[in-house]
Amino acid sequence: MPAWDPNLYLRYANERARPSADLIAQIRLQSPASIVDLGCGPGNSTEQLQQRWPEAVITGVDNSPEMLAQAKTNHPTWQWLLCDIETWKPDAPVDLIFSNAAFHWVPGHATLFRGMISSVASGGALAVQMPNNFQSPAHSVMQEVALGGDPRWAKAMAAVPGTFTVQPAAFYYDVLRKHASRVDIWETEYQHVMDGPKAIFDWIRSTGMRPYLDRLPDAEQKQLFEEMCLEGFQEAYRPNDQGKVLFPFRRMFIVAYR
Numbered sequence: 001m002p003a004w005d006p007n008l009y010l011r012y013a014n015e016r017a018r019p020s021a022d023l024i025a026q027i028r029l030q031s032p033a034s035i036v037d038l039g040c041g042p043g044n045s046t047e048q049l050q051q052r053w054p055e056a057v058i059t060g061v062d063n064s065p066e067m068l069a070q071a072k073t074n075h076p077t078w079q080w081l082l083c084d085i086e087t088w089k090p091d092a093p094v095d096l097i098f099s100n101a102a103f104h105w106v107p108g109h110a111t112l113f114r115g116m117i118s119s120v121a122s123g124g125a126l127a128v129q130m131p132n133n134f135q136s137p138a139h140s141v142m143q144e145v146a147l148g149g150d151p152r153w154a155k156a157m158a159a160v161p162g163t164f165t166v167q168p169a170a171f172y173y174d175v176l177r178k179h180a181s182r183v184d185i186w187e188t189e190y191q192h193v194m195d196g197p198k199a200i201f202d203w204i205r206s207t208g209m210r211p212y213l214d215r216l217p218d219a220e221q222k223q224l225f226e227e228m229c230l231e232g233f234q235e236a237y238r239p240n241d242q243g244k245v246l247f248p249f250r251r252m253f254i255v256a257y258r
Ligand SMILES: C[S@@+](CC[C@H](N)C(=O)[O-])C[C@H]1O[C@@H](n2cnc3c(N)ncnc32)[C@H](O)[C@@H]1O
Pocket: 004, 016, 020, 038, 039, 040, 041, 042, 043, 044, 045, 061, 062, 063, 064, 067, 083, 084, 085, 086, 099, 100, 101, 102, 105, 106, 207
């Protein structure tokens, strides 16, 4: 699995912090003693959890050594665990299992969400946020370039659009309601004000474009792919007279209580 780049990821840290803060604001738990932040990345969602519940013991879990190294540098005394979400299992039930912008990278959501809610302690919660913008112009451009941009890469790219897993809200409700006393699901479409299409390109390059770039064999093809995508983004996201453009970004939020 090629490396995540914490610096590129943190370039839009303020915009990325907002959904995590919105999710935390809706979690109706007074004082969870144990919290796990799954897919904690460089630790920014973990910091938000620590601010809301300073007494809690919080563990950040991620399968990227680069992201965890950044998290450890920022907070050397906090608990960090290099582990895949798919195989992670706590020793004892956890009061709050939290995940911001990570579960869409993991397949098999019926099994995943069932396993997660059953690892939550009685009276605790599972709280998850996932991007749900895979029908957006940015993703359409990447798919078009992947499948029609250059015959050398079309075959390798065919499976990429299936990399991200986000099911309809009713799916999560059905999976979770059997194990939860209450399930809250909502979606928000943020309208990020960006400095032109290149800024949107830079944002996506550090996350949603990675599975495409990872499949290209060399720097020349990666550069060509990026150039074609940037051209498509310039068509799809037209800046206004001040060079600004709105980047609509839909996200799904789930909080289930045991
Ligand atoms: C978009 S970042 C989110 C980081 C952080 N939660 C935040 O709110 O900024 C997604 C993180 O999920 C991690 N991730 C993706 N798939 C994973 C998996 N299967 N197991 C563990 N971590 C995973 C990535 O390494 C990355 O750090």
